[in-house]
Amino acid sequence: MATTSAAALDPTPSPSPRTQFKVRLADLPTRYFIAHRGAGAYVAPEDTAQALDHGNDEPDADLLEFDVRVLTDGVGGVWHDPTVDRVSTSTGSVDALSSTAFSKLVIDSSSWFGGGVANTHPILLDQVLSEFGGKRLLLAHPKDTAAMKLVIDEVTRRGLTDAVQVQTLSRSDLKLAIAAGLNGQLLIQDAAQAQVDTPAAVKADGIKRVSIQDELSDGVIRDYVNAGLLVSVWNVDRQYRRDHLYALGVRGIDSNDPTYVSGDTARYGRGRDPFSTQTWWYGQIGQAQTADALTASKRGRFIAPNWWHVNLGEYPLFVLQGWASPLPKTYKLKLQMRYDSLGKDRKRWGGVYFSAKNDSAYSDADSSLNGGYSAILRTNGTLGLYRKDAGKTVTLKTLSTTALKKGHVAGLTISVSGSSVTVTRTDGPDKKITVKDTKYRGRYVFLGRHASAGHEGPGVSFANVTVG
Template sequence: MTTPTPPLWTLLENQPGPRWIAHRGGSLLAPENTIEALRAADQLGADAAEMDVYVVADGGLMVMHDGTVDRTTNLTGTQSTALTVPAALRGRVDAGSWFCNTWPSDLRIPVFADVCADIAPRLPLIVHCNNHGSGNPAVAEIVRQDLGGRVLVMGWWESELVAARAAGIPSLLLCPDGTPPAGQTWNGLLAAGTAYVGVDYTQTSAATITSLAAAGLRVMVYTVNSRTDYAALPKDGSVWAVISDDPWYVRGTAPMRTKDLFSAGTFFHGMSAPTDLVDYRGSFTPGATSWWGLDGTRADVTADNDSYASCRHGYLGPLASTFTVDTDLVFDSASSGTASAQLTLTVGDVPYDDHPSGSSTAANGYNVLLRQSGVIDVYKVAAGTPTKVGTVTTAAVTIGAVQHLRVQVTATSLIVTRTNAATPNSVTVSDATYRGTMYPHLGVRHASTRWSALTIS
């Protein structure tokens, strides 16, 4: 007699923790909340995927996070009052190229029913009911497709979870700081049928997470995108699941690379930008020589982050105690006499933002600047504060010409060399403060710069 296979959500429950959930399908690797992102989450072996559902003006359910369609499509308008199902499906809706310049421009906003039918048979889904009134129709569709054993329903408000409880579908209440809603208790929520709680790791503490788990709740922590932040979470079994835009990178199962993947023409694991830049992580130029670049002269970068843009290349880390970084680079434009391309090395994969008021207070390491003027400056960074520790003036960099930069980190020094320039072309800094578990970031200020042939040896 064949033993029945347990439902997907039961299998997920039976796994050892923490489970790893692909937030919006893994929104650092593919356009969020698209069928393509959710299929990638399945192919890459996520334990489950989270997605957002909105009830729109004609009562239909679309898969999208924001209250407007402006950020992630070529449409405009407010989802709940202006968008309809036919409007979302018409013509060539562009839900891809905003994410990366090389992605197709005809990706669609998915219909909730299509995502359920495509993904839920293979991968457990967390359905985030993201606006008032979305809970009831979402549960109705889940029941219609007989997916009750494959999904969890999540919401900001208890009212959106009532239908899920009535249908016997697991439910999760989002409580960012780990505090129950006014007038509610955790025991009351558990008794009502909500056994899961979602907390924001930036708004709660390890002690709170542990206490929630001790109260009998299954705690999902969001949205954890760095290994450093994950390391700070309690490891006592109280984290039931980690929700991440790149769970494969954070959990350490994504492969480390010793050379770039720019020829793939899309972002790889561990690539993220400073908070101020939101979704901007640069663009690709695939071809015989493949380039990836950042434009610090873009209007949004200039306005939002003082003409500074950067991106962590986490797939190259953690780096050993001694190593050499080699890269080709090109200045395509410079809007200031101090315009620079930057290579930052941080201890741990913490954010780094060279903006004067940037959020890099946790950053320790080194920042190497090759300025378009030809000056090479080396800074030592302590708790986010840079101090110049070395400089050399080389020949001015010609716009459009390929340069080669080499940064050697030895046990006692940093040696920075512009190998294609005449001497003097190198500066040596004697310093052994930071070594081991370092991660590289590439950045620009007042410049549009691209890199190729980035390697670690």
């Protein structure tokens, strides 16, 4: 089905113990993972053949979710937005296109998704159901009533009511699906909707499943769980959130990176960075990245043959490197940082946030979720080691080293023992910082560079990152 193979998107995944796919909704495990927009929008271009093929190969994805809109000739098109502007080279409304015109759209994923992925064309509902119906559990998201009626007709005609679930923001649309014998879940998007579509109102309509937006409060989520509804949450892309939601009684995790969030280290874990693949690996997530925002300013980009790069700019960008998790309690991390452009503020820096207690979005501010160490190398040559506590940053030690020039490749080695942390600059005569500190021995590492408005940070590339 795909125009770009799943192997091209996921070059060398390790085998996973979860190899028996479920093909009936009744067989879903107690805790399950939904691959958002096909495979997880962070690992393949959303709602494309590449995404569905990639998701089909993922043993940790229990349901493959995709969006459906109705085209002018009554055919279902797989597309998320009401317009084609964001992910194609064209503009205008999706519902103004025939299936022929829709299928000719160029999805320019090589630009907005990056990672060496080729441009492609949209797919139709019929293709998805023909290719995967009865082979993988599917979760269709009809975007309006017309799309819901079309999905109901196509699913029932194929006898796939036990293999295709639907989801929608509309209780009335979901009631149509339930009346036709389909399973479905109601999406709860915000607090205003939660006040209308209360647990009692949902249950009164015969609805048994809900999927709640992750930004809603614990109290809202708990209300649906305590009412006896089967609850999933979207979009959950970090393991610390998964664990928190499990503690609330949530069963389903709808994710843009389901393999990473599942914790399947046999599949995504590595001792060396995946940058030589020049495509996105599991668990590479920037602090402001979303399914709708995947440009270089949100998660960096690749430079051949084996560099991952953060552009020069006045915005901070630190990206989780999930492939390296879980970090052991003691380890040695080595890397190279190439300063491709220095920026106007020579105090800005590239660096590593390591031994972090959780994989929450990195913040150089005094976040309550902080808990780890930062090793930084400013462009003026200052090497620094800091402890990021909840609510404050503690300077552990700084050291003057040789100032950086454009294009220079700096080497860092970070050694974490049971009693101390050592950071060594290794390009040239070793310059070393050692501090006795045992507060954090967490599982996660981030790479990136610092900047802020009026304080332009350097363009930095990373390569040859190893953990051992």
